[in-house]
Amino acid sequence: MRLNTKSAFLQERIKFEKHLSLSGLQISRARKIVFNEAIRNHGHFTSEELAKICFNKNKISRATVYRVVKDLLESGVIRETAFGDKHHHYEHIYDEKPHHHAQCLRCHEFIEFPDMKEDERYRPYLEKRGFKILGHEMHFYGICEKCQNQQKMK
Amino acid sequence: MRLNTKSAFLQERIKFEKHLSLSGLQISRARKIVFNEAIRNHGHFTSEELAKICFNKNKISRATVYRVVKDLLESGVIRETAFGDKHHHYEHIYDEKPHHHAQCLRCHEFIEFPDMKEDERYRPYLEKRGFKILGHEMHFYGICEKCQNQQKMK
DNA sequence: TCGCATATGAGACACTGTATCATAGTTAAC
DNA sequence: GTTAACTATGATACAGTGTCTCATATGCGA
Ligand SMILES: [Zn+2]
Ligand SMILES: [Zn+2]
Ligand SMILES: [Zn+2]
Ligand SMILES: [Zn+2]
Numbered sequence: 001m002r003l004n005t006k007s008a009f010l011q012e013r014i015k016f017e018k019h020l021s022l023s024g025l026q027i028s029r030a031r032k033i034v035f036n037e038a039i040r041n042h043g044h045f046t047s048e049e050l051a052k053i054c055f056n057k058n059k060i061s062r063a064t065v066y067r068v069v070k071d072l073l074e075s076g077v078i079r080e081t082a083f084g085d086k087h088h089h090y091e092h093i094y095d096e097k098p099h100h101h102a103q104c105l106r107c108h109e110f111i112e113f114p115d116m117k118e119d120e121r122y123r124p125y126l127e128k129r130g131f132k133i134l135g136h137e138m139h140f141y142g143i144c145e146k147c148q149n150q151q152k153m154k
Numbered sequence: 155m156r157l158n159t160k161s162a163f164l165q166e167r168i169k170f171e172k173h174l175s176l177s178g179l180q181i182s183r184a185r186k187i188v189f190n191e192a193i194r195n196h197g198h199f200t201s202e203e204l205a206k207i208c209f210n211k212n213k214i215s216r217a218t219v220y221r222v223v224k225d226l227l228e229s230g231v232i233r234e235t236a237f238g239d240k241h242h243h244y245e246h247i248y249d250e251k252p253h254h255h256a257q258c259l260r261c262h263e264f265i266e267f268p269d270m271k272e273d274e275r276y277r278p279y280l281e282k283r284g285f286k287i288l289g290h291e292m293h294f295y296g297i298c299e300k301c302q303n304q305q306k307m308k
Numbered sequence: 309t310c311g312c313a314t315a316t317g318a319g320a321c322a323c324t325g326t327a328t329c330a331t332a333g334t335t336a337a338c
Numbered sequence: 339g340t341t342a343a344c345t346a347t348g349a350t351a352c353a354g355t356g357t358c359t360c361a362t363a364t365g366c367g368a
Contacts, residue, residue, distance in 0.1 A: 026334065028346060048324070061348045066325065074259055080295065087324075102280050105228055105288070113279045122292060125267045126256050130299025134259070138276060139291045141234065145284030180365065182315060202355070215317045220356060241355075 012039060012077050012094045019075030033058050034068040038078055044089045044110070079135045102140035106147040166193060166231050166248045173229030187212050188222040192232055198243045198264070233289045235264075247289075256294035260301040 016035055017027050025031075037053050038045075051065040069090065072078045078090045081101050098115035126133055170189055171181055179185075191207050192199075205219040223244065226232045232244045235255050252269035280287055 024345090026345065028333080030347070046324095059348090063326080063349080064347055067346090070259075074297070100276070102285055102287070102290075104285075105224075111280060111283055111285055113276060116275055121270055122254070122267060122294065126265060126294055126296075129265055130302070131256055131258075131265055131294070132297045132299075132302055133256070133294055134296040136256075136292060136294040139293055140276065140280055140285070140287055141290070142280075142288040143228070143286045145286075148284070148286055178314090180314065182365075184316070200355090213317090217318080217357080218316055221315090 008094050009039065012092070016072065016075045016077050020071065023071075023074075025071065030060050030064050031068055031071070033060055034065055035072065035077070038069075038072055038090070039092055039094055041092070042095070044081060044091045046087045046089055048087065050090075074134070076134050079137065081137060100138035100140075102142065104144035104147055105141055106143060109144055109146075111144070162248050163193065166246070170226065170229045170231050174225065177225075177228075179225065184214050184218050185222055185225070187214055188219055189226065189231070192223075192226055192244070193246055193248055195246070196249070198235060198245045200241045200243055202241070204244075228288070230288050233291065235291060254292035254294075256296065258298035258301055259295055260297060263298055263300075265298070 013035070016031075020027055020031065034050065034054055037050060037057070041050065041053070047066050047069050048062075050069065051060075051062040054060040054065050055062065069078070072092075073080060073090070076093065078092045081089050081091055099112045100115060102111045102113065103109070122136075123133060167189070174181055174185065188204070188208055191204060191211070195204065195207070201220050201223045202216075204223065205214075205216040208214040208219050209216065223232070226246075227234060227244070230247065232246045235243050235245055253266045254269060256265045256267065257263070276290075277287060
């Protein structure tokens, strides 16, 4: 689900650097590289995958990538998606239409579906309790078509 | 967020046993015990916690509990909740009002908030694609009040 | 009751995410 | 430009989770 706005990229970079400054963190070489690779990567990715890419291309260590992923998450550049799997999945916000995920309990595959803007009513509840919302996601879980058919065959 | 309906317990048991039958699985001693402990446990729990309880009380092995948790999940007796943490959290449906979760990116603590029944419009999208929905959950992520204050102190 | 299919237990295992700590890099003051 | 203080990084080691294997036990239908 890709858009294609060019200036959005810059906005993401600014968002990230602003977050770093506010948190008293430096805009270091490693942070820039991990940011770029996260943005370059279209679709969902795990920390492990990102770490492999960053290590192969730029010898950034696994520990560093895991650390930067947390900053990316808190800055709102990426969001965490998925559940049920033992891996955490991320995707960046840049270049993506708002959407949600439904995941199969068995094979852990996703279906993406578009946002319908009906979730806004939940916000006041949370804000009243002091929760600072960075994002949200609707998670449907169930069994995907493929896995249903596999059961029938068996 | 507890209700308190007694017959609901039986319904859950029937739901579980029906799922087992349909999947060609036996209604074994271990499966009954894990089911009972999952229901007895109010609030969220991890597989590991459930495994400890079942082992201490009934010498059910960790591997078995992990296996049964998957059946409980597929049968709809429990649902998986949470993300961001490295543990999977579950809660049973029995005796619970429908609700959603908002989780802090830092300390992984939850806020629960009630269901507002606005999520139904998403269903046709998924069903059209052959996805058999077992449940859904709205996930808000952000920073909780406590963690916001900790940052200010620092 | 027997024989076959399924379930279980014990342990090993792979992998993820975290912690530690020594080294390197960055920043700002002098 | 040098120095000192602070922050980031890399290279491990580590703990915990969820999975797998395979030998044994159990349940179930004939
Ligand atoms: Zn599937
Ligand atoms: Zn997506
Ligand atoms: Zn928190
Ligand atoms: Zn809950």
